[in-house]
Amino acid sequence: MVVPGSLAEVQLARVKSLLSNGCTVLAVVRDASANHNLGELAGGVLQEAEAGVSGYAMLGQIDFQHPLFAPFADPRYSDFTRIHFWKHRRVRFLDPQGGGDLSGARVLARFDDGDPAFVEFHEAKAVCLS
DSSP states (O other), X not given: OEEOSOOOHHHHHHHHHHHHTTOEEEEOOOSTTHHHHHHXXXXXXXXXXXXXXXXXXXXXXXXXXXXTTGGGOSTTTOOOTTOOBSOOEEEEEEOTTTSSBOTTXXXXXXXXXXXXXXXXXXXTTEEEEO
């Protein structure tokens, strides 16, 4: 399932139900209103801000061992330098109990400035990518 932005409470409850039943969810953080929803789906708190990008950002680190990027592990397909991001959000998932980073969150790709681009987290038996 793809979550393209912020959700109403009824929609959020439905997505949580799908996650608890093992569905994979791809959530896109397009604006500040989506951060509350994504934090709830992750089981934590999402801290985010618009990243200051002069020009454009590119993917800098990619985990080619993860199934999402494994098809691109061959050097013939692993050149992502032509993909430019004109803006992105700086996100951090925090544990609601201790305020530190949420355990179980795994960064699959980072922008060239070090900010996470794709984050995977496991909530119960589900996987959510953002």
